[in-house]
Amino acid sequence: METLRVELQDIGGTAWWARILTTLSSQYGSTQYRFVGRVADEVRYSSSTFMSPTPVSPVPPEEKWAPGMTRSLDELVGDIRQDGWTETGRGSEPWSLTFERN
Secondary structure (H helix, E strand, C coil): CEEEEEEEEEHHHCCHHHHHHHHHHCCCCEEEEEEEEEECCEEEEECCCEEEECCCCCCCCCCCCCCCHHHHHHHHHHHHHHCCCEEEEECCCCCCEEEEEC
8 A cells, every 4th residue: 555645845945956946936035836745755746836925934825825726736636536546634734635545
């Protein structure tokens, strides 16, 4: 049985060059995010990206100030389900999802 977890990923935090590209291409004070589906340490799925204002303190994005967040999550979940994964758990954040498949 495989277990897949959905996570929020800061695109700029993935590599030094991604941080530079994100900074150069984003609006002032914004961070570019996407959702990923991981099995162990391997990213198997990724959503389209969306922008969110960079908060002063660490606050997770919400659709009301990060337009496109829900669409990106729905895309990712659709791809995961299409490949035969079954949702087995939910956490406190909308993207805190766990899936399993044989």
